[in-house]
Amino acid sequence: MSHGQLLVFEVTILVLAIFLGFEVISKVPTLLHTPLMSGTNAIHGIVIVGAMLVMGAGHKDTLTWVIGFVAVILASANVVGGFVVTDRMLEMFKRRRPERAPTDEDGKPPPQ
Amino acid sequence: MSHTTRDLLYLVTIVTFILALRFLSRPDKARWGNQIGAVGMLLAIAVTFAQSEVVSYWEIAVGMVIGGGFGAVAARRVKMTAMPQMVALFNGVGGGAAALISWAEFHNRVPAHGNLKLDISIAIMLSALIGSISFAGSMVAFAKLQELIKGRPITYPGQQVVNGLVVTAALAAGIAIAAGGEEQWLMWALLGCAAVFGVLFVLPIGGADMPVVISLLNAFTGLAAAATGFELENNVLIVSGMLVGASGTLLTLMMSRAMNRSIANVLFGAFGQVSAGAAAAATSDGGTVRAASAEDVAVMLAYAHKVVFVPGYGLAVAQAQHDVRQLADLLEEKGVEVSYAIHPVAGRMPGHMNVLLAEANVPYPQLKEMDEANPEFGRTDVALVVGANDVVNPDARSNEGSPIYGMPILNVDQAQTVVVLKRSMNPGFAGIENPLFYNPKTVMLFGDAKESISKLIEDVKSL
Numbered sequence: 269m270s271h272g273q274l275l276v277f278e279v280t281i282l283v284l285a286i287f288l289g290f291e292v293i294s295k296v297p298t299l300l301h302t303p304l305m306s307g308t309n310a311i312h313g314i315v316i317v318g319a320m321l322v323m324g325a326g327h328k329d330t331l332t333w334v335i336g337f338v339a340v341i342l343a344s345a346n347v348v349g350g351f352v353v354t355d356r357m358l359e360m361f362k363r364r365r366p367e368r369a370p371t372d373e374d375g376k377p378p379p380q
Numbered sequence: 381m382s383h384t385t386r387d388l389l390y391l392v393t394i395v396t397f398i399l400a401l402r403f404l405s406r407p408d409k410a411r412w413g414n415q416i417g418a419v420g421m422l423l424a425i426a427v428t429f430a431q432s433e434v435v436s437y438w439e440i441a442v443g444m445v446i447g448g449g450f451g452a453v454a455a456r457r458v459k460m461t462a463m464p465q466m467v468a469l470f471n472g473v474g475g476g477a478a479a480l481i482s483w484a485e486f487h488n489r490v491p492a493h494g495n496l497k498l499d500i501s502i503a504i505m506l507s508a509l510i511g512s513i514s515f516a517g518s519m520v521a522f523a524k525l526q527e528l529i530k531g532r533p534i535t536y537p538g539q540q541v542v543n544g545l546v547v548t549a550a551l552a553a554g555i556a557i558a559a560g561g562e563e564q565w566l567m568w569a570l571l572g573c574a575a576v577f578g579v580l581f582v583l584p585i586g587g588a589d590m591p592v593v594i595s596l597l598n599a600f601t602g603l604a605a606a607a608t609g610f611e612l613e614n615n616v617l618i619v620s621g622m623l624v625g626a627s628g629t630l631l632t633l634m635m636s637r638a639m640n641r642s643i644a645n646v647l648f649g650a651f652g653q654v655s656a657g658a659a660a661a662a663t664s665d666g667g668t669v670r671a672a673s674a675e676d677v678a679v680m681l682a683y684a685h686k687v688v689f690v691p692g693y694g695l696a697v698a699q700a701q702h703d704v705r706q707l708a709d710l711l712e713e714k715g716v717e718v719s720y721a722i723h724p725v726a727g728r729m730p731g732h733m734n735v736l737l738a739e740a741n742v743p744y745p746q747l748k749e750m751d752e753a754n755p756e757f758g759r760t761d762v763a764l765v766v767g768a769n770d771v772v773n774p775d776a777r778s779n780e781g782s783p784i785y786g787m788p789i790l791n792v793d794q795a796q797t798v799v800v801l802k803r804s805m806n807p808g809f810a811g812i813e814n815p816l817f818y819n820p821k822t823v824m825l826f827g828d829a830k831e832s833i834s835k836l837i838e839d840v841k842s843l
Contacts, residue, residue, distance in 0.1 A: 289626025
């Protein structure tokens with residue numbers, strides 16, 4: 269693929285991703301705004317792939333090495349921290365569920 | 381691994397991210413959505429490791445252990461109240477990583493003259509600019525929420541001019557790079573000016589608006605990540621980055637809509653400027669504040685028919701959710717009808733109060749959303765405001781000069797009596813005066829929310 273064709277292809281998927289990004293979260297309750305923000309925050313941790321590619325390639329001078337190394341550290345913090353924080357937020361929401369229909373081991377409502 | 385296999389596996393990652401976003405917008409599947417996204421991320425990392433271009437495994441692994449270890453420990457240890465600033469911090473480092481990638485690419489490509497094609501140089505300029513703004517802006521947001529610096533809007537004369545000059549300088553350096561400039565100092569100028577702009581841009585925004593700003597910077601980081609995808613000719617970066625850029629932008633608009641404010645109003649300092657006038661107006665009313673003792677309030681609560689708790693950020697700071705629950709249980713035993721009125725933006729992030737009260741196992745049916753709660757204040761004997769301020773400020777209904785005019789609020793002033801638990805008479809996080817405190821129906825119970833609630837529990841028990 270020539271450079272021009274590749275560029276057109278990349279721009280095509282970029283534009284499609286814009287529409288998809290708007291569409292996929294069109295109806296989200298207020299309650300989930302923060303977890304969703306945190307979840308998308310984790311997803312842009314995908315820059316770790318870029319950081320790995322920059323750092324991983326051989327034939328590099330010290331400056332590139334240092335920049336790449338710092339980028340890998342920052343991006344890993346983004347990925348791990350992002351997903352863990354989101355999970356902790358959502359864990360809180362989860363725990364409320366059993367209270368909506370309290371049951372004991374037999375599946376019967378507990379005596380009041 | 382061949383490039384075809386690589387790209388197909390990257391496509392699987394993209395699909396998991398799309399599913400993650402879809403599920404994260406549904407309460408019943410949100411947690412699963414986050415987990416599937418994490419699996420997709422692991423796959424992308426594994427695939428990248430398997431690339432023949434990637435040779436420095438050990439160095440990368442060490443970097444990942446350092447960064448990932450920090451992320452895991454910070455995210456595990458942080459208190460629920462500090463979640464918003466953690467999101468800001470992790471967003472900032474992601475933006476920083478994108479900016480560094482573009483710096484490395486610029487540095488690597490330049491020695492061979494003419495190696496920098498126009499599209500690549502534009503992508504480098506964009507990811508350096510946006511990534512650097514996002515990094516610096518997020519760090520300021522983090523510092524404000526962590527209260528390392530003042531949460532109030534920070535303004536000074538000539539601010540707009542200074543911001544304008546800095547952003548012009550950043551753009552000039554960026555355009556010079558896009559136009560084929562190959563001097564390294566252009567990149568330093570671009571990164572530096574963009575970072576300074578990021579700081580200046582967030583400083584004048586009030587702490588209460590930080591969630592919206594973090595969401596916007598989150599979208600920025602997504603865009604920067606997409607731009608690095610063009611530099612590295614990598615689809616998974618382009619698509620994932622742009623998904624976050626687009627959904628993050630929409631989410632930012634939804635969040636500012638939940639506060640009934642325009643995004644421009646949130647971002648461009650209107651908040652700080654108007655509030656000075658409104659504050660002056662409120663204090664000139666010359667109302668007096670009535671302070672009450674815990675015993676007085678305990679009597680009011682115990683002999684009420686209906687009590688509504690209105691939690692706010694003060695509840696989160698004091699970690700008083702368990703005590704509030706205990707007090708509520710005690711009142712219920714005495715036959716008082718208890719509920720909680722939850723404002724959608726109470727606390728420092730939407731859903732903040734739901735998270736905290738869920739942690740204290742507050743029964744779900746007692747949590748009332750704003751629309752459900754407001755009609756009930758008319759027949760409420762005591763509205764107990766626990767560390768909330770702006771979300772119960774009647775100025776939002778009636779004072780057109782107020783910066784929060786038009787924001788939907790909880791109408792606690794319609795209750796028979798309002799009890800406000802507050803640390804002091806300092807205005808809230810947004811720095812706006814609240815006439816509710818001067819209302820003759822209102823009594824103030826000063827002190828840390830947790831201590832005040834514990835005292836109330838004791839006093840109600842001893843009645």
